[in-house]
Amino acid sequence: MLDQAFEALKTYDYGTPISELQGIEDAMVAAHADPAVRQDLEQHLIAALGSDISRDAKDYVCRKLAGIGTPAAVPALSKLLPIEANSHLARHALERIPGPEALAALATAAKELSGKLKIGAIGSLGARGDSSSVATLASLLNDADPAVARSAAMSLGLIGGSEATAVLQSAIQTGTGDKDSLIDALLECAESLVRSKQTVEAKVIYESLSGDQQPRLIRLAATRGLLACGARTAAS
């Protein structure tokens, strides 16, 4: 059944009945309880990714690797990151595969690619939320492409934590990068501090953003943040 499905995958393209791939769908479910099935399925998927199959078929394979892929799939997926047609769903898989290998592949792409694909990789680093990406993202805050700088700021906001906070504060002070995105990300970091009851640190951030020189919306956000700190402190 599985072999039959992978045979069908060779000619799978837009318009092909998806039922022809049912064997793969069944193996995806069976993989949960059976490591051997999972390993076999992953090997089949990795092999397919390296073969001459359609874009639609590669997309399909990436979706499946997103579900069950391991570091073993990272090299095959990484090769797709610079290819515009495949980059997105390869990232989709790499965002989900645990371990430093996938993270490193995304970091390399964030550093080496350009334009939209670079932004995609930066976004994936943010989605993974791993603080070890902070240094990579920090180096992109002053990228010549403002869209890249904004993306890096947003990803730092998603990662949060003290390291990302410090990077964002420093960038705001030095006027590096896109101010709106930096502030939004810093506010996001402050929220994560409030959630983890680090209200003293969060308060410092909010107070730095509550001055009259700030746009109204930022002052409003800072005021709301200060109230949240107050409520959190009073409740604890």
Next chain:
Amino acid sequence: MNQPSTKRTSRATVAAGTDGNRGANRRQFLKTAGATAFGVPLIITSSALGSADRPAASDRIVMAGIGIGNMGRGDQGAFLGRNDVQYVAMCDVREANREESKARIDGRYQNKDCKTYNDFRELLARPDIDAVHVATPDHWHAVLVIEACRHGKDVYCQKPETLTLREGPLMIAAARRYGRIVSGGSQRVLGDYRHLVDPAWAGELGTIRSINVNVGPLPQLCNLPEEEMVEKIDWNMWLGPAPWGPYNSKRCSGSYSINGASWRSFFDYSGGGMTDWGAHHFGGATFICNVRELQPVEVVYNDTADGQWLDYRYPNGLTIHHNKPGSGNLEIVGTPGEQLAPKPVPMYKGSGGIYGDFIHCVKTRETPFRDIERAVNTCVLAHLGNIAYQLKRSLKWDAAAQQFVGDEEANRMVDRGRREPWQL
């Protein structure tokens, strides 16, 4: 969300206001309009000054719409019909929708003032707009709601408000961060199920042990073949954060089909019938049982001779069944003979149903009936269900951490990668 081509401008240009965003923006807008009139006296129309049943221009909520297809038209009509709203702009990636919408809006106000946009970023950058309604396909909702909040706009977002579990907390966070009013868009939760809500909240049913929701089907993967593009549509923008796919009229049709003839059927753009009607039915069930503020802790997958079905277990002991064989939609199992203390039923505020509720809350800054957090809690049921059915197993859900407990594969399905350059 990233914006490669258009810089956000609203925060930089909005001056410090004395009466919320609206007054400041409106005054600035009028001032600018006056200043650029080349010495021609600014004519204040009777419409601008208002009348007994129409507030003065400065007191109206300035609105715009994004995604004006089937549902968007209905929402737009509701907002256009309100005297306390001034509808000034719309955005859609279909040219025909832009033209039709402009004609309708201009016809309403007997002028030619409505501006149309293909790119929502240009619309959101306008400082004079207080609020937007969003009725795009679901894969755009999170990006648009979050970005609108970042621009200080209040948002009415059609249901289902989220496409993934991860999007919900980020949308809530953006709304709370900037103090925005964000209402979800299911008019049915209160409108259709009141006959069940009233006795339940009055305590007449006793402790509700379970309620059943019949809804479906699951979303399907779309691999429709490419068709000749006969309509004028910005295909790249229609796809947005969703994976690339070739143009096909069924892929992007806004019809209400959930069986393969519209985007509502397909995994990349929707949670299928589970979210499309689930946003209503699960919303009704959680309202009836007063668990709108909660998320379940477990979803039990049942595979029986009668078919597959689910039990959602709540921390308060309630079970919401999904498609339980032999059970009707919203069939309730209460505790006969038990009368609980009655509780007043939450209702819409203002006048004009869910739209009026939203506008009232935009004015007063109160919490709308389908506040984004409640909407997200509703959508969570549909997403958890879709994942459990796909994985064919029971799952434990940690609502505080927004993670599945001890199921790494399920956790991979909490979110999806977004197509570049879009991110949340």
Next chain:
Amino acid sequence: MLRRPISLLMLVAFCAAAVTVHADASDDLVDQIVKLLGHPDREFRAAALERVRTDAKGATHTLTFAAQLPKLDASARAALITALGDRGDTAARPAVLEQLDGSPDEEVRTAALAALGEIGTPSDLPRLVKALASESAAEQEAAGTALTRLRDPSVVKVLAADMKTAPPQVRGKLIEVLAARRATGELDAIIAAAMDDDASVRTAAMNALGQIGKPDQLATMLPGVLKAARGGERDNAERNVAEVCNRIDNEGQRGDALIAALDTVAVAQRDELMPLVGRVGGKRLIRFVADIAMGDDASRRSFGIDALSKWPDASPADTLLEIANKTTDAAERRQAFQAYVKVCAIRDRRNDQQRLERMKQAMKEARTTEEKIAVINRTRTAYDVEAMRFVRPYLDQPEFCQAACETIVELAHHRQVRDPNKAEFDAVLDQVIKLSTNDELVERANRYKRGETWERKK
């Protein structure tokens, strides 16, 4: 032995310190909130009001917030009153009452009335009932909402007593409140109010019965239907009693319950209740009504046919067709056939294809031009391109052309029917544009061809 007192002492000291810290932190938050309550920007005020609703618990802080009321402008004051209501601490009640009694601003009074629904006591009932007759519509509504929400076991009895003596305008509103509170213990009083001389009270009572009436009291509700003036009030009364019937899940039992209730009414008046039977529907009642509609008494037959025409689904279609085909009376044939076409076309649980099949069958049964036109007209309820294809040939027949034009335009109105078949609809709309004598239809046809919508006039 010594260790315990020392430990206790330490514990007490620790607790005291903790309470002090907690109190200080709470005080800080209250200070923050108070500073923002008077902020000139409503969104900053709203940030503080959110915290008034949920944080810094306790009567002391509630009183601190309430003490800010006199310092605020009307709009900010109203918002704070609302937030204090949502906070739910009755410590704010005196301050709210002070605003209700002393404020010249409608916005403030309205907020105060609404807040009493959350933090009021039974002693506020006279105030709230009085406000139901306020000159301000907003205050009336707020008072109604507050009366609905106020939680105290005594409220319902007091309101039910007031209902008997209040002026009609207030009586109606009190009935609405009792219904919203699901005061099922007061159903007898509400049923009595359904016989009131004042139409607004009767209508409020029937609406209330529709909401909370019990099926075992059906018989007592029927006089209310008969008392209702023919037209809108009667229709409303029928709808509400039908609602009560529909609370009986089993269709057969539902029919039996209504028939049993009808048996309590004089025969002469029973026929007047036939439309109600139609609204309830169901197989059991079809038999009941069909006996009348096909019986020997010609005057009663008309009531029966009328009842069948009001059925909520197409189930009486065959019965109506049988009556239409059997009768030798032209007027009865006309009434029965029109009713038959009406129920065939009703948008019930059948799909559009099933509906269209019924219309095709109806066309075969139609004998006259008038009957065929009725079928063409009603085919508009089958939202399917096949319905347009069915009607289209009638464009070529002068006696049916205008009806066909109208139905085609109505079908084209539905984007989900039109868009997937655009070329075909464009062609048939071109025919309509040429043939129709109705300017509005022509305009609509042109709009649909251009992909535009048309707003139906209300």
